[in-house]
Structures are given as C-alpha cells and as structure tokens.
Amino acid sequence: MASILPASNRSMRPDKNTYERYTQTQAQAQTRKLKRKPRSVWRWRHSAERCLLSRACGTRLLKHTVAPRGRIRKRSVYVKNPYLEGMDEDILYHLDLGTKTHNLPAMFGDVKFVCVGGSPNRMKAFAQFMHKELRLEGDGEDIEDICAGTDRYCMFKTGPVLSVSHGMGIPSISIMLHELIKLLHHARCCDVTIIRIGTSGGIGIAPGSVVITDTAVDSFFKPRFEQVILDNVVTRSTELDKELANDLFNCSREIPNVPTLIGHTMCTYDFYEGQGRLDGALCSFSREKKLDYLKRAYRAGVRNIEMESTVFAAMCGLCGLRAAVVCVTLLDRLESDQINLSHDVLLEYQQRPQLLISNFIKKQLGLCDQMS
Ligand SMILES: O=P(O)(O)O[C@@H]1C[C@H](O)[C@@H](CO)O1
Numbered sequence: 001m002a003s004i005l006p007a008s009n010r011s012m013r014p015d016k017n018t019y020e021r022y023t024q025t026q027a028q029a030q031t032r033k034l035k036r037k038p039r040s041v042w043r044w045r046h047s048a049e050r051c052l053l054s055r056a057c058g059t060r061l062l063k064h065t066v067a068p069r070g071r072i073r074k075r076s077v078y079v080k081n082p083y084l085e086g087m088d089e090d091i092l093y094h095l096d097l098g099t100k101t102h103n104l105p106a107m108f109g110d111v112k113f114v115c116v117g118g119s120p121n122r123m124k125a126f127a128q129f130m131h132k133e134l135r136l137e138g139d140g141e142d143i144e145d146i147c148a149g150t151d152r153y154c155m156f157k158t159g160p161v162l163s164v165s166h167g168m169g170i171p172s173i174s175i176m177l178h179e180l181i182k183l184l185h186h187a188r189c190c191d192v193t194i195i196r197i198g199t200s201g202g203i204g205i206a207p208g209s210v211v212i213t214d215t216a217v218d219s220f221f222k223p224r225f226e227q228v229i230l231d232n233v234v235t236r237s238t239e240l241d242k243e244l245a246n247d248l249f250n251c252s253r254e255i256p257n258v259p260t261l262i263g264h265t266m267c268t269y270d271f272y273e274g275q276g277r278l279d280g281a282l283c284s285f286s287r288e289k290k291l292d293y294l295k296r297a298y299r300a301g302v303r304n305i306e307m308e309s310t311v312f313a314a315m316c317g318l319c320g321l322r323a324a325v326v327c328v329t330l331l332d333r334l335e336s337d338q339i340n341l342s343h344d345v346l347l348e349y350q351q352r353p354q355l356l357i358s359n360f361i362k363k364q365l366g367l368c369d370q371m372s
C-alpha cells in the first residue's frame with residue numbers, strides 16, 4: 001500500500017505531532033493546488049501508442065499514465081489518512097464489506113471503471129447493460145448486489161466495471177465515496193476511472209441534453225467544495241479531468257440524436273430552495289429573483305444543476321482517481337420547476353449518459369471495432 005507517511009514512521013501509529021504535521025502539509029498542498037493552474041503531471045499518449053503500450057503490458061486497457069522516457073507508471077488509488085495503516089481491520093460499514101471478512105484484492109483488483117449514480121435501480125440497470133455490451137458470459141439478468149447485506153447502497157460488478165449507487169446529496173455520496181475509495185485502495189486497484197452518471201436540471205438548454213462537466217461549482221458559481229472538518233472549513237478544488245471530459249465529448253459525437261455539451265455543473269445542498277425552485281414546501285423569493293439567479297448562473301458558464309458533483313470532484317481528485325460527471329437534464333429550469341416527463345421519456349433520458357459511458361468504456365477496452 002502506498003504510504004503518505006515517511007518510511008521511518010510507517011510501523012507506528014501516528015501520534016498527535018505526526019498527525020498535525022500531516023494535516024498541515026495537506027492543507028499547504030491544497031492551498032498550493034488551488035492557486036496553481038491545473039496541469040497533468042504525466043501525459044496520456046495518443047490512442048494508437050497507448051494500444052501498443054497496453055498490449056506490451058498484457059492488458060487490454062488503452063490508457064496508462066506514461067512517465068518521461070516511456071516508462072509506464074500505474075496510477076494508484078490513494079487514501080490520505082495516516083491512521084488507516086495502523087488499523088488491524090477496516091470495516092466498510094455502509095457497503096457491508098471489510099478487509100478481514102472479504103478478499104478485496106480478489107473481488108475487486110481488476111476494476112478499471114467505476115460508475116456511480118443516485119438510484120439503485122439505475123445502477124443495476126447500468127451493470128446489466130454493461131454486461132451485455134461487453135458480451136460477458138450469461139445475460140447478466142441475475143447479477144448480484146455485492147452490498148445486499150445493507151440497504152444503504154447497492155453495488156454490482158461486471159468484468160472491470162463497478163456500478164454503485166450513492167443516494168441523494170453531498171452527505172450521502174460522500175460517505176459512499178470514503179468507503180469506495182478505501183475499497184479500491186485495499187483491493188490495490190490502479191488506473192481507475194470513475195464517472196458519475198446522473199440526472200440534473202438544465203439551464204437554457206433543451207431537456208434531454210447531456211452535460212459533461214468541466215468544472216463543478218458551488219451555489220456561488222465558485223469551483224470549490226467546502227468541507228467542515230471539526231470546527232474548520234476546509235476548501236477543496238473541484239477541478240475535473242479535462243482530457244477525460246474531452247474524450248467523452250468526442251465519444252458523444254458518435255451517438256446520434258443526443259445533444260451533448262461540456263459546461264459547468266452547479267452542485268447544491270437541496271433540490272428545492274437550494275436550486276431556486278418555486279414549488280417546495282418553503283419559498284421566500286420571487287419568480288424574478290429566481291430567474292435572475294439562474295440567468296447569472298448561465299452567464300457564469302453553468303449549464304446544469306445537481307447535488308453531488310463538487311464533493312465527488314474534490315474527493316476523487318485528492319485520491320488519484322480520473323473523474324468525470326455526465327448528467328442528462330430533465331427540464332430547462334428557465335422554463336419550469338416541476339419534472340413532468342412520462343415514465344418512458346424519463347427512462348430513455350436516464351439511459352443517455354449510460355449509452356455514452358458504455359461506448360467510452362468499450363473504446364477504452366479496445367472492443368468497439370469488434371462489436372459494432
Ligand atoms: O444521480 P441522481 O439522478 O440521483 O442525481 C440527481 C441529484 C440528486 O441526487 C437527485 C435529485 O432528484 O438527482
């Protein structure tokens with residue numbers, strides 16, 4: 001396991017000073033990161049080259065991080081917690097998994113793509129869809145919920161793809177991500193891409209459009225996530241992987257009749273007042289104020305609103321996961337607040353991000369040509 005502690009400290013449980021030094025370093029690093037222009041340390045090679053590299057490595061995955069002088073550098077999943085290494089056992093309580101009760105490397109070591117979304121049924125349907133798209137054995141209908149022992153989240157695995165539900169809102173996805181990231185770390189997964197496939201409210205774009213997020217912003221249109229830790233507010237960057245967003249956008253060009261765009265996604269703490277809706281149980285602002293707010297959001301580059309992207313971008317970024325957010329819009333918030341789509345249209349809209357991600361994964365696995 002990659003350690004964030006100096007080698008001399010690894011055998012010890014972190015004491016107060018070690019922990020303070022560690023958190024100070026983390027805070028300084030984060031501040032530097034927020035000030036710095038985003039840049040990737042390692043470049044991804046062009047597809048053909050990647051393909052050769054990955055074949056040489058005996059893996060079908062096309063993307064590897066390539067260090068200078070052509071060395072292939074695997075990208076690990078990091079946890080940034082000095083206490084974890086000293087723990088005899090790690091119980092991932094809300095996933096009903098643990099390091100002593102389950103052989104996590106055997107169960108999950110080959111995971112390369114993790115897709116997350118709010119609804120358990122959607123994530124099960126996505127796993128079944130991927131199973132068919134990857135032409136894996138069987139029809140995938142009997143795919144089992146790995147987290148069946150808990151009703152907090154559900155999780156399905158098909159080949160290198162893990163599909164996990166996260167419920168609604170920042171607190172819910174954040175708990176799931178803590179445990180999921182530890183799971184990927186304990187399972188020694190590397191080169192993992194994680195994508196949130198969700199629903200959202202659009203601003204100034206046609207319902208049914210798919211928005212690929214370049215930057216997740218908060219309710220003040222700022223690219224930041226504020227986490228309260230003890231009684232401090234820690235600000236984290238919400239930058240997402242631009243190259244991944246562009247790759248997804250290029251992939252979307254091959255899907256007919258699904259308008260797709262790249263834009264900022266605003267993440268709120270609430271569906272009603274927090275998103276400027278006039279139809280909640282409480283509302284203390286006028287229609288004019290609502291429209292003024294949403295138009296200002298549009299001018300700041302926001303094209304859709306949902307409830308998880310900032311913490312998702314922040315946590316995945318800190319832990320070394322290539323992350324993307326792809327959400328379909330269910331309505332144009334400049335036009336209405338209520339979602340009045342028929343069941344069938346809702347289902348078809350929800351499948352749009354799934355289709356895009358499935359095509360992307362197949363491309364990454366080098367399976368597209370053989371299958372189309
Ligand atoms: O992934 P989903 O579709 O659950 O994401 C959005 C944001 C909230 O979780 C929820 C509100 O309806 O939908």
Ligand SMILES: O=c1cc[nH]c(=O)[nH]1
Pocket residue numbers: 199200201202271275305306307330
């Ligand atoms: O308007 C919407 C639709 C879906 N999800 C949201 O968070 N907002």
